[in-house]
Amino acid sequence: FSFHMTVRILMGRGEVNVDEYGYFIKGGQVLDKEGQTPNPASSWLTEKSWDNICELDNLVNFHGIMSSFESVPNDWHQWYLTEKPEESPMPSEWQAKIGDNYLQRMVVVRCVRPDRVTFMVQHFIEEMLDRRYIDPPPFSLLDTFDESRNILPLVFVLSPGVDPTTQLVALAEKKGRPLRSLALGQGQNEIATVLINDNVKSGGWVFLANCHLMISWLQELEKIIDSLPVMQPHENFRLWLSSTPTPAFPIGILQRAIKMTTEPPTGIKANMQRLYHSISEEHFNDNSGDRPHLYRPLLFALCYFHSILLERRKFGTLGYNVVYDFTSSDFEVSDNIIALYVRDMPEPAEPAGVPFTTIRYLVAEASYGGRVTDDWDRRTINTYMEHFLCVNTVAQEGYKLSTLPEYHVPVDAPPLQTYRDFCSKLPTNDPPEAFGQHPNADIASRIAASMNLLDNLMTVNATLVRGGGGGGDDKGQSTEDRCLHLIASLDIPDPIDFETILEQTVDERGTALNTCLLQEIQRYNVLLRKVHRQKSELRRAVKGELIMNDELDSIFIALLVNKVPPPWMSAYPSCKPLASWSRDLAERIEQMVQWGRATPKVFWLGGVTYPTG
Numbered sequence: 001f002s003f004h005m006t007v008r009i010l011m012g013r014g015e016v017n018v019d020e021y022g023y024f025i026k027g028g029q030v031l032d033k034e035g036q037t038p039n040p041a042s043s044w045l046t047e048k049s050w051d052n053i054c055e056l057d058n059l060v061n062f063h064g065i066m067s068s069f070e071s072v073p074n075d076w077h078q079w080y081l082t083e084k085p086e087e088s089p090m091p092s093e094w095q096a097k098i099g100d101n102y103l104q105r106m107v108v109v110r111c112v113r114p115d116r117v118t119f120m121v122q123h124f125i126e127e128m129l130d131r132r133y134i135d136p137p138p139f140s141l142l143d144t145f146d147e148s149r150n151i152l153p154l155v156f157v158l159s160p161g162v163d164p165t166t167q168l169v170a171l172a173e174k175k176g177r178p179l180r181s182l183a184l185g186q187g188q189n190e191i192a193t194v195l196i197n198d199n200v201k202s203g204g205w206v207f208l209a210n211c212h213l214m215i216s217w218l219q220e221l222e223k224i225i226d227s228l229p230v231m232q233p234h235e236n237f238r239l240w241l242s243s244t245p246t247p248a249f250p251i252g253i254l255q256r257a258i259k260m261t262t263e264p265p266t267g268i269k270a271n272m273q274r275l276y277h278s279i280s281e282e283h284f285n286d287n288s289g290d291r292p293h294l295y296r297p298l299l300f301a302l303c304y305f306h307s308i309l310l311e312r313r314k315f316g317t318l319g320y321n322v323v324y325d326f327t328s329s330d331f332e333v334s335d336n337i338i339a340l341y342v343r344d345m346p347e348p349a350e351p352a353g354v355p356f357t358t359i360r361y362l363v364a365e366a367s368y369g370g371r372v373t374d375d376w377d378r379r380t381i382n383t384y385m386e387h388f389l390c391v392n393t394v395a396q397e398g399y400k401l402s403t404l405p406e407y408h409v410p411v412d413a414p415p416l417q418t419y420r421d422f423c424s425k426l427p428t429n430d431p432p433e434a435f436g437q438h439p440n441a442d443i444a445s446r447i448a449a450s451m452n453l454l455d456n457l458m459t460v461n462a463t464l465v466r467g468g469g470g471g472g473d474d475k476g477q478s479t480e481d482r483c484l485h486l487i488a489s490l491d492i493p494d495p496i497d498f499e500t501i502l503e504q505t506v507d508e509r510g511t512a513l514n515t516c517l518l519q520e521i522q523r524y525n526v527l528l529r530k531v532h533r534q535k536s537e538l539r540r541a542v543k544g545e546l547i548m549n550d551e552l553d554s555i556f557i558a559l560l561v562n563k564v565p566p567p568w569m570s571a572y573p574s575c576k577p578l579a580s581w582s583r584d585l586a587e588r589i590e591q592m593v594q595w596g597r598a599t600p601k602v603f604w605l606g607g608v609t610y611p612t613g
Contacts, residue, residue: 003121003453004460006128016103019059024107025457026561027577028055037066041073044080045112051579052111061097061104068092076112085113086120102127110450115443117450119429134428140277141167141260145175148258150235151228155257156242160325162264165209166332167278168240172205174280177236181207189217196224196239203234211243222250264310268407268434269426271307275331276420284416287339291349294394295342296413298354301388302338302363304401306331308384309368312435314445319435321374330371334363338389351395360385402434458561480542486559487535490582493589494532495525501596508599516608517595523609524592527571534567572609 010016028051039050050069057066068091069076075091082088086109089095098104106120122134141164148154156164165181172179180195182188195206211218225239241257243249265274288295309326312319338359345353364385365378372378393399399409410422432442498521508514538555540546548556555565564574564581574581588607594600605611 001460002125002129002134004457006125010128017061020061020104020107023056023059024103024110025454025461027110027454028052028562037070040070041077044077045069045073048577048580049112056107056111062107065094065108068094080112084116084119085109086116086123110454114450115446118446118453121453122428141171142174144258144260145171145238148238150233150237153225153239153241153253153257155254155259156240157259157261158242158244159261159264163327163329164242164260165207166328168207170278170280170283177238178202178204179207180204181209183209184211184214184217186214189214189220192217192221193224200228200231200233200237203236205238205240207240207242209242211241212246212249215246215248218248218250218253222252225253225256266311267428268304268307268311268430269423269428271310272303272423272426273420275303275306275328276416276423278328279416281416287335287343288413289343291342292413294349294351294354295339296419297394297399297409298338298342298359298389299335300409300419301393301399301401302331302334304407305384305388306334308435309381311430314449315435315437315441316444318437318441318444320377320380322372322377324371324377326368326371330368334367337362337367351391354391354394356390360389363389402436404431404433407434483542483556483559484539487539490535490559490578491586492531492535492582493528493586495528496521496589496592496596498522498525504596513599517592520608520610521592521596523571524589527568528589530570531568534565 007016007021011018011021036051036054039045039047042050045053053066053069056062057064072092079085079088079091086105090098090105090108094108098108102120102124106117106124109116109120125134144154158164169179178199180199182192182195184192192208195208198204199206208221211221228239241253265271284296284299287299306326309324313323341355341359342349345355360382364382368381369378372381388401393409398411401407401409406427410419432439498518501521502518505514505517534552534555537546538552538559541548541552542556546552551567555567558565559578562578564576564578574584576584591600591604591607
């Protein structure tokens with residue numbers, strides 16, 4: 001959002017080239033590879049990157065960049081290998097051409113090193129606006145409450161792994177208000193109505209959790225909320241709701257409500273800030289007791305441990321064999337375990353007297369480990385525990401939690417605000433060493449984060465996506481004409497002649513391989529017929545001969561941004577862009593045709609829709 005806002009401000013000043021920004025969002029797409037110049041550096045430059053470079057050459061300010069890669073590939077290779085290419089001089093004349101135009105530099109980096117896009121976006125925002133726009137403040141339920149009124153509901157929009165109940169209970173205790181909670185489900189509608197009516201006049205708080213499980217009753221709830229001004233509720237009355245995102249949630253409630261998203265923060269820094277802001281001063285001091293030198297360092301190590309476990313998921317299979325949704329409840333239980341054993345340990349309260357073995361077992365095996373099903377993942381968690389919750393954490397001044405100097409336990413067990421300030425100074429972007437990972441492990445996660453960012457930008461820039469941007473040869477060409485050109489350029493194979501294959505394989509009828517072949521052909525034919533039919537329908541809809549329904553509109557948008565339309569993903573999953581997907585589909589169909597003529601000695605398992613069959 002911050003980047004989108006920054007670009008819009010610059011667009012208003014006329015400081016952004018719309019075509020270049022459109023290209024930055026969408027990238028390039030090459031449907032016809034036959035007329036494309038061969039990749040001059042295939043040993044290090046991927047085909048996707050070369051496609052982007054070829055299309056980038058069509059933009060006015062980038063004419064000649066393709067020939068530059070051909071003439072000085074070694075110079076571009078050296079630039080490509082630098083740790084931070086966005087800060088390194090570009091090869092040949094391109095450093096002088098681009099100069100201080102940071103957006104143009106972002107476009108080139110997006111083509112060749114997409115893993116650096118998020119870093120450049122953050123730097124761009126910081127330079128154009130301010131750093132506070134890339135460091136969002138931790139969510140404060142108290143601030144939201146201060147803005148609320150007794151006739152307006154407050155809605156938590158839930159995300160996996162986040163439960164706002166604990167924060168709400170703590171806020172109710174702080175404000176001295178009784179909180180009545182009810183998890184909605186079948187048969188709970190009458191109880192919920194009674195709860196609301198009883199607390200409207202008494203000034204209590206009502207929390208109706210999981211509203212998405214009682215969609216049928218929410219229309220009645222909307223009527224109750226609409227009648228609140230007439231009922232004149234007590235000034236302290238508050239109605240809290242929680243629900244996962246669902247299109248069936250009444251729009252009337254959403255329009256009246258104060259909405260809060262509980263999406264988990266991204267990054268070690270943001271997670272630790274959230275944890276420390278969720279801990280009240282009273283809770284922090286009570287658990288510290290007369291042994292702050294023991295409890296507070298262990299709490300900090302636990303916060304780091306919890307943040308590491310959450311963020312480790314970004315590494316995919318290099319992080320976990322199975323993805324786990326650790327929640328704030330796991331942290332709270334572990335915090336109580338540490339406080340209990342530190343408080344109850346006998347005198348003298350020395351580091352050596354802390355029962356670390358017991359604490360580590362309860363935290364790693366019972367609290368967090370209760371969710372872990374894979375033995376290797378359990379071993380990873382126990383390894384973290386051995387390093388984070390140990391005698392050195394409390395005995396050694398400034399104990400290092402990783403090989404990086406930034407991540408260490410603050411000295412002298414300071415007050416709560418000092419811990420919060422310490423967390424705010426941690427790196428915004430997590431180095432892989434903070435997780436004990438090799439730097440190469442971070443590349444895939446950075447590319448995924450960059451692609452996710454660009455996808456979100458495409459969503460909020462729908463007008464720009466429809467209107468073009470991203471190719472100089474689109475000048476003067478309408479969106480409809482571009483779509484028609486894409487449809488014509490998209491080479492989709494014809495359906496396979498099933499009857500002919502059936503006759504050719506009559507001698508193998510009933511064998512497992514033959515059955516698999518026939519089923520694969522049937523699945524592919526369903527897909528091919530659908531693609532051809534929808535191409536024809538979209539062509540007619542663009543020409544105004546057919547009504548553009550929602551499905552055709554989604555295909556229209558997907559084609560313009562070089563993505564595979566969702567209806568075409570039904571046969572098998574794929575992460576490829578549209579051009580690569582169409583070529584891959586042709587290779588898959590060719591394998592089926594050749595298989596129908598003679599059983600191959602080697603099978604391309606990735607080219608079948610159901611490999612486990």
